[in-house]
Amino acid sequence: MKIFNYRLIIFVLSIIFGVVFSIPSLLQTDTGKKIALGLDLQGGLHMLLGVNTQEAVTSKIKTIATTVKYFSDDEELLIDGLSIESDAVVFTLLDKDEMPKMDEMLNQIKGLVISKDDLKYTLKLTTEDIAKTKDLAVVQAVETIRNRLDQFGLSEPSVLRQGDTDIVVELPGIKTAQDEKAARELISKPANLELMAVDEERADQVYTMTSSQAASYGNIILEDTKNSNIKYLVKEIPVLTGSQVIDAQVAFDQSNQAIINFTLNSTGARIFGDFTAKSVGKRLAVVLDGKVYSAPNIRERIGGGSGQISGGFTVAEAGNVAIALRSGALPATVTLLEKRSVGPSLGADSIKSASIALIAGFALVFLFMIFYYRGAGVIANVALIANVFIIIAVMAMFGATLTLPGMAGIVLTIGMAVDANVIITERIRELLSEGASVAKAIEDGYSNAIRAILDSNITTLLVAVILYAYGTGPIKGFAITISIGILASMLTAILGTHGMYEALSSKINRDKNLRKWFGVN
Numbered sequence: 001m002k003i004f005n006y007r008l009i010i011f012v013l014s015i016i017f018g019v020v021f022s023i024p025s026l027l028q029t030d031t032g033k034k035i036a037l038g039l040d041l042q043g044g045l046h047m048l049l050g051v052n053t054q055e056a057v058t059s060k061i062k063t064i065a066t067t068v069k070y071f072s073d074d075e076e077l078l079i080d081g082l083s084i085e086s087d088a089v090v091f092t093l094l095d096k097d098e099m100p101k102m103d104e105m106l107n108q109i110k111g112l113v114i115s116k117d118d119l120k121y122t123l124k125l126t127t128e129d130i131a132k133t134k135d136l137a138v139v140q141a142v143e144t145i146r147n148r149l150d151q152f153g154l155s156e157p158s159v160l161r162q163g164d165t166d167i168v169v170e171l172p173g174i175k176t177a178q179d180e181k182a183a184r185e186l187i188s189k190p191a192n193l194e195l196m197a198v199d200e201e202r203a204d205q206v207y208t209m210t211s212s213q214a215a216s217y218g219n220i221i222l223e224d225t226k227n228s229n230i231k232y233l234v235k236e237i238p239v240l241t242g243s244q245v246i247d248a249q250v251a252f253d254q255s256n257q258a259i260i261n262f263t264l265n266s267t268g269a270r271i272f273g274d275f276t277a278k279s280v281g282k283r284l285a286v287v288l289d290g291k292v293y294s295a296p297n298i299r300e301r302i303g304g305g306s307g308q309i310s311g312g313f314t315v316a317e318a319g320n321v322a323i324a325l326r327s328g329a330l331p332a333t334v335t336l337l338e339k340r341s342v343g344p345s346l347g348a349d350s351i352k353s354a355s356i357a358l359i360a361g362f363a364l365v366f367l368f369m370i371f372y373y374r375g376a377g378v379i380a381n382v383a384l385i386a387n388v389f390i391i392i393a394v395m396a397m398f399g400a401t402l403t404l405p406g407m408a409g410i411v412l413t414i415g416m417a418v419d420a421n422v423i424i425t426e427r428i429r430e431l432l433s434e435g436a437s438v439a440k441a442i443e444d445g446y447s448n449a450i451r452a453i454l455d456s457n458i459t460t461l462l463v464a465v466i467l468y469a470y471g472t473g474p475i476k477g478f479a480i481t482i483s484i485g486i487l488a489s490m491l492t493a494i495l496g497t498h499g500m501y502e503a504l505s506s507k508i509n510r511d512k513n514l515r516k517w518f519g520v521n
Contacts, residue, residue, distance in 0.1 A: 007499030011386070014491055018389030025396045033396045037172060038403035038477060039158070039342055041351050044172040045180055048338035049145075049187070051165050055332035056137030057087060057130055064109060064123060065089045065237045070271055071105050073278075082237060083218045089123040135164075137331040142167055144330055145187050148323055158401075166337065172401075180341070186320050190289050190330045193242035193262070195272070195307075196222075196234040198283040198295055206233040225291035232292050234285050239275050244268025248322040253310060258318035260309040269305025277301035288321070354407040361411050362388075365418050373425050375508075375517035379500050380421035383492035387417045390488040391481065405478035413485025416460070420493035424449040429520045438508050442501045446494070453494065461486050 024032030039046060061084055068089060072079045078094035093102055096119060106114055106121075111129030115122040125133065142161050149157040149171070158170040169187060174180050199219050202209070206221060214221050214233060224230035247263040264272055276284070276298050285295040286309050293309050313321065365384070369377030391410060395402065428445035436444065461483060468479035501508075508517050 005499055005502045007495050008503050011492065011496035011499050014390060014496070015386045018386060018393045021393035021396055022389050025392055033399060035392065035396050036399065036401045038401045038406070039170045039172045040404045041402065042172050043342045044170065045174040045183065046340040046342065047169045047336060048162070049167045049169060049334040050337045051138050051141050051167065051334050052332045053134035053137045053165055057125065057133050059331060060125065060133050061087055061089060062237070063241065064112070066241065067109070069237050074274070075101060077102060081218070084236065087124065091121055093119045093121065138165060138167070140331045141334060145169065148186050149183070167334070182320070184336070186323065188334055188336065189320065190333055191242065191321065192289050193245060194238040194287040195240040196238045196285045196287050197279065198285055199233045199235060200282050203233050206231045209233065222285070222287060222290060222292050225293050232285055232295055234287070239284070240264070240268055240271055248326050250315065250318045250322050257310065258313040258315045260313070260318055260322050262307055262309065264305035266305070269303070272305060273301055273303045350404050354404060358407060358411050362414055365414060369418065369421070372519055374515065374519040376425045376428070376519065379497050380418065380425065382500070383421060383496045384414060384417055386496060387413070387485065387488045387492045390492070391484050394484050394488070395481070400480055401477060403477035405475065406481040409478045409481030409485065413482060413489065416485065417489035417493055420453045420489055421497060423452055424493070424497065425518065429518050432514055432518060432520055439505055442505065446498055450494065457486050457490055
């Protein structure tokens with residue numbers, strides 16, 4: 001037999017791959033892809049958030065009202081009393097001849113129940129659309145929070161939905177109270193940007209007017225963000241919302257104060273341009289999360305679809321608001337239901353305990369294989385070492401997160417990898433005891449063992465896939481580790497050891513010492 005064969009070459013290349021790509025993770029070098037440690041291994045912050053899904057329904061109703069207002073202005077349709085009452089948009093069309101045009105536009109909005117009493121319209125969402133809006137609010141909240149945390153620079157955040165309205169957020173590496181506060185503010189900040197027209201006719205009455213009186217005119221009263229004693233009377237239906245924002249960046253004004261420049265999409269730019277052209281001399285309030293940051297006078301039509309928010313931001317505050325605007329406003333507010341901090345010392349204890357279990361299990365298996373199977377045990381151990389390196393390398397290549405269950409998966413993988421070698425070696429020993437030649441015993445041993453190995457590994461792999469599909473964070477980590485370990489063990493235990501036996505078969509034949517090589521007389 002030739003010393004070099006295709007099985008051995010593939011095995012050697014896989015060992016080189018495993019060692020090279022494992023070094024950054026094992027030595028924690030500054031360069032190269034490394035495995036990230038999960039919350040339970042390096043400490044961090046665990047939060048359970050609740051999403052107020054009813055707010056998403058209210059927000060959608062408000063968006064419909066904005067659409068009706070813009071369409072009416074654009075088509076010069078005369079409407080009166082446009083307002084929101086009990087999750088319904090109510091308005092009256094003043095010209096009966098314009099009903100077909102209004103009906104055509106409203107019929108294009110899906111999920112609407114349209115009621116008409118002569119010229120008075122009442123628009124409500126269907127029961128199915130309300131349920132869909134609530135579900136979508138949680139899905140969007142998960143994506144928005146994940147995008148914000150990614151842009152904030154946190155390492156491997158985990159954001160997962162739990163139940164109908166809750167979200168679980170895990171932030172590994174959060175170690176200080178300052179980091180925790182910044183992360184919590186970024187997550188919970190609605191970042192709901194609205195551009196709202198100031199009611200100039202009644203602006204002077206804002207300090208004597210009640211909220212119910214303001215609502216009767218289709219207005220709401222908002223406070224200034226810097227001084228709660230300053231109030232603004234603005235139209236309830238916004239001119240634009242943050243959904244039209246496509247970019248937001250921190251900048252500085254002439255006095256070197258941090259401001260936020262935002263850019264609108266094409267639709268938003270057109271609405272903004274049309275509104276400012278018709279509202280020269282009036283004020284437009286820039287509202288963020290229900291607070292007025294500024295209310296500048298419109299001196300001329302503003303084209304280009306850009307604007308700015310100024311309000312005495314610090315650089316850090318402006319940066320967080322810009323991130324929130326870029327990643328999108330939360331469709332509904334989120335409430336902190338539960339918070340749990342995992343200290344770095346507890347994570348270090350977890351790593352120490354898991355490492356002891358891993359090393360102890362590895363050492364016991366290693367010694368047993370050499371003691372019982374002699375040379376075959378050494379070959380199996382080489383494959384076992386290669387298996388561990390390959391697992392670490394593949395996880396590092398894909399940027400996987402290693403959790404405590406994941407480390408348990410590595411320990412379990414060691415046992416599974418050895419199990420395959422035990423089955424193969426026992427088949428070879430049986431054939432040698434029956435008088436078969438070494439070469440035939442090796443070939444037939446692999447042929448007889450391969451079916452049992454494949455059956456057990458494939459069934460375990462299927463279970464791992466199901467765990468990954470339906471499990472949460474730690475369970476997914478376990479499933480990933482097991483899956484990689486199974487595939488690696490099939491490469492090392494079946495292909496790798498077979499290649500080594502082929503390379504050593506001539507030497508085994510010359511020695512004629514089966515006890516030395518296989519532990520059998």
